[in-house]
Amino acid sequence: MSLRPPTDGNNSEEIPFARRLVASRRITSSRFRYFLLGSVFLTLFTVFIALNFFPNPEISISTNRGKLKARISKDGLLLGHFPYKEVSKDKLASVYPGMEVHKSVARDLANMRASAAAQGVQLIVISGFRSIDLQRQIFYENKSARNQIAIERAKVSAPPGYSEHSTGFAVDFGDGTMRSTDFEVEFEKTPAYLWLKKNAAKFHFVLSFPKNNIQGVSYEPWHWRYEGTVEALKEFEPANRKRRRKR
Secondary structure, eight states, X not given: OOSSOOOOSOOTTOOOHHHHHHHXXXXXXXXXXXXXXXXXXXXXXXXXXXXXXXXXXXXEEEEXXXXXXXXXXXXXXXXXXXXXXXXXXXXXXXEETTEEEEHHHXXXXXXXXXXXXXXXXXXXXXXXOOOHHHHHHHHHHHHHHTTOOHHHHHTTSOOTTXXXXXXTOEEEEEETTOGGGTTXXXXXXXXXXXXXXXXXXXXXXXXXXXXXXXXXXXXXXXXXXXXXXXXXXXXXXXXXXXXXXXX
């Protein structure tokens, strides 16, 4: 059976039918490749636009206390807080019974408290390491007791899995002579806070949530984090990077 279509026999340059069929298939294949590449480009362009010009979708995080609905920003923030893993127990050291911090914090913390005491300041630790389970209780039980929605509660307390205390590098301080100011903004008026403001950096402590902080967390003059090791700096690099951008 001939693959050549009928001709009048006068056209010596007639393209054989089989060759035209192959050429046709090549054109179709090329068009398909162009179509595929165009589809991939369009998809990537759409994703770029969605991530950079539209709000991130709302997610729902399941916990033992129900679901926490919130938006996670491009830099990992959930309700103003960065995610932090829970430090392993073997990396914790006791400050006094029932109070622990990361081992690398213990020496500088002890030296700082001794230095404050030598100047007549009673600098006490009122909170150190907190497990994610404990943070879950603090967040949800206080949220419920105070009839707060998650966004309101997150201004004063991090959601579970998003607290600096889980790293063991965060410490809440109080003044031994003014215990009524524990966890209160009035702590900024105490001798302990004024001493910290002047001397904390010498011992590698920095205030985590100053006034008008870019994370949108309420001002906490009692909450300080330790940045005296590379491990600690790595933990807080996202927060520090965000703070640097503000400047």
